[in-house]
Amino acid sequence: MRLNRLAILAPGLLGASVALAAKRRGIAGQIAVWARNPDRAQQALCLEIADVASADFSVIDGADAVVLASPVGAMPDLAARMLERPLAPGCLVTDVGSVKGAVVARIDALFAAANRSDARFVGAHPMAGSEKKGMEHANADLFEKSACILTPSAATDPQALAEAEAFWSALGCRMMQMPAEIHDGVVGRISHLPHLAAAALVAPSLGGDPSLARYAGGGFFDSTRVAGGPAEMWAEILLENRAEIAGPLQELVRELSELLEFLEKGDEKRIAAFLEKARSLREDAAGFRAAAR
Amino acid sequence: MRLNRLAILAPGLLGASVALAAKRRGIAGQIAVWARNPDRAQQALCLEIADVASADFSVIDGADAVVLASPVGAMPDLAARMLERPLAPGCLVTDVGSVKGAVVARIDALFAAANRSDARFVGAHPMAGSEKKGMEHANADLFEKSACILTPSAATDPQALAEAEAFWSALGCRMMQMPAEIHDGVVGRISHLPHLAAAALVAPSLGGDPSLARYAGGGFFDSTRVAGGPAEMWAEILLENRAEIAGPLQELVRELSELLEFLEKGDEKRIAAFLEKARSLREDAAGFRAAAR
Numbered sequence: 001m002r003l004n005r006l007a008i009l010a011p012g013l014l015g016a017s018v019a020l021a022a023k024r025r026g027i028a029g030q031i032a033v034w035a036r037n038p039d040r041a042q043q044a045l046c047l048e049i050a051d052v053a054s055a056d057f058s059v060i061d062g063a064d065a066v067v068l069a070s071p072v073g074a075m076p077d078l079a080a081r082m083l084e085r086p087l088a089p090g091c092l093v094t095d096v097g098s099v100k101g102a103v104v105a106r107i108d109a110l111f112a113a114a115n116r117s118d119a120r121f122v123g124a125h126p127m128a129g130s131e132k133k134g135m136e137h138a139n140a141d142l143f144e145k146s147a148c149i150l151t152p153s154a155a156t157d158p159q160a161l162a163e164a165e166a167f168w169s170a171l172g173c174r175m176m177q178m179p180a181e182i183h184d185g186v187v188g189r190i191s192h193l194p195h196l197a198a199a200a201l202v203a204p205s206l207g208g209d210p211s212l213a214r215y216a217g218g219g220f221f222d223s224t225r226v227a228g229g230p231a232e233m234w235a236e237i238l239l240e241n242r243a244e245i246a247g248p249l250q251e252l253v254r255e256l257s258e259l260l261e262f263l264e265k266g267d268e269k270r271i272a273a274f275l276e277k278a279r280s281l282r283e284d285a286a287g288f289r290a291a292a293r
Numbered sequence: 294m295r296l297n298r299l300a301i302l303a304p305g306l307l308g309a310s311v312a313l314a315a316k317r318r319g320i321a322g323q324i325a326v327w328a329r330n331p332d333r334a335q336q337a338l339c340l341e342i343a344d345v346a347s348a349d350f351s352v353i354d355g356a357d358a359v360v361l362a363s364p365v366g367a368m369p370d371l372a373a374r375m376l377e378r379p380l381a382p383g384c385l386v387t388d389v390g391s392v393k394g395a396v397v398a399r400i401d402a403l404f405a406a407a408n409r410s411d412a413r414f415v416g417a418h419p420m421a422g423s424e425k426k427g428m429e430h431a432n433a434d435l436f437e438k439s440a441c442i443l444t445p446s447a448a449t450d451p452q453a454l455a456e457a458e459a460f461w462s463a464l465g466c467r468m469m470q471m472p473a474e475i476h477d478g479v480v481g482r483i484s485h486l487p488h489l490a491a492a493a494l495v496a497p498s499l500g501g502d503p504s505l506a507r508y509a510g511g512g513f514f515d516s517t518r519v520a521g522g523p524a525e526m527w528a529e530i531l532l533e534n535r536a537e538i539a540g541p542l543q544e545l546v547r548e549l550s551e552l553l554e555f556l557e558k559g560d561e562k563r564i565a566a567f568l569e570k571a572r573s574l575r576e577d578a579a580g581f582r583a584a585a586r
Contacts, residue, residue: 127510147508176508189500190509194516196552199571201490204544206578207482213578214585215440215469216483217420219519221579223487226512227571235565242556248497249553253546255493260542263535272528278492278520285499285506286514292507 001170003028005088007063009078010035011044012233014096014129015069016138019049021171024140032059040135047135057081064088065167066119068095068107073236076106079121083114091119092163098125098187099240100151100180108155120160123151123180125187126173131228141172145293148173151180174292188244195234196249198227294463296321298381300356302371303328304337305526307389307422308362309431312342314464317433325352333428340428350374357381358460359412361388361400366529369399372414376407384412385456391418391480392533393444393473401448413453416444416473418480419466424521434465438586441466444473467585481537488527489542491520 006028008015015033022028033050034057035041041053052059060066066082068075075097082093093111097103104123111121128146148168152161161177169175178186202224206212213220238245262270299321301308308326315321326343327350328334334346345352353359359375361368368390375386386404390396397416404414421439441461445454454470462468471479495517499505506513531538555563
């Protein structure tokens, strides 16, 4: 995998980490960054994330790969503006969005309407991140061994799919593929539900008094770590995927209600069985994760 | 703090870590371990946790400090058997139990009934641990900077309280004091609730398929880490403290139900406000924790 000009649109933590990883691994000759705000474009240059950066879309002209790195809600708009620019023939367009169904469908439709033979889109979700946000926390090793799910659709060009696979795996990802709808169900459970649970757990654990954290072992802080992430970005993700999240969230409420009932009845056997089931299921899960790495 | 003979009753991870920490820090001349099972006593010798070990209670005779290290449910029975043995004058008895109210009251009553001038009890909860169990996972640094809450009662001898403070802080703990009932409310929130939440989160995050963990970032595994702990021990703790846990658990269910409602209404502003409140409260909590260390 060797690109002449890799363009990254609206980088935050993920987009800037793509830039650093691509540079470190010698994948791209030049990295061009577009940012909505000129100060952010300047920051990309200062942080040595970009070789060229601008708030003018012409900075991406001639790119042979483009990564849409904005929050998911802004991606279709970015794709539309990108499709007004001249790109290198066969340009690969991919993204970092953590919800795929409706967004991928909108971008596919934009590509179909633009009727351009020189650009092909493949939806991607590199499952890496941090509770920190912003280019300044970017990390060239962020994608090392992290899962990246490609979500090809009926509109996806097979050659572009192979190139997207080569691009993300060159950045260090373990590649997987599934339809966008399946993806959204999977991440709704394994990623978005733990996020909601972590956020909901903070206040009841502190009972209105954050100084209770003086008595915390590791449990409270580990269990709520992901709730330290940027609120607006996550609100957008959760809302975009709400159809897939509602069911698992109801299941979680049922599980907690069941535990409450066992506690109120003083049913130690059932509490122990519940905890043992969770422990054993989590151990199986850890085994699957270790085997995949 | 210098003891001639430190006895540890029924050590698991915590009790054995007390032994290793006491040895490392030169606090105890000899460490005597009593275990219910002779094989466990032998194991304590092989692992160099004890200098002498036995399933016969006489092994603790002459101790000038005793640590009750069994699960909380077994502690009053251990205390009663200990009070049948000859101890060194002024022997300090303390424990590692993570629920205190009823257990401390029962042990105080046993001491009062035994009417012994040579032994004084001070309830303690060293807030350290691991999701691993057993002497084989003991660690001499386990208590380093971890909080240890002493729960003196009206029956507590002030001199013994000072000695308990000296003992646990010599092992590395940051010392705190509060009545047993306050303690149980605090740990019900900051420790037991996250444990329940972690256990309840496992199944809905996996949707019956542990192989979904192949797609997990760090969130699922961090959020559920404490659910990897020993089920029976935790069932006993949760049941013992159920009066304090029920309220916070109901609060958690309400928080999750609120999030579900916002999602179903598509109310992005309120979801963002909810997440931001959690993020900011957790940040305050992390500040209190850092300041306490």
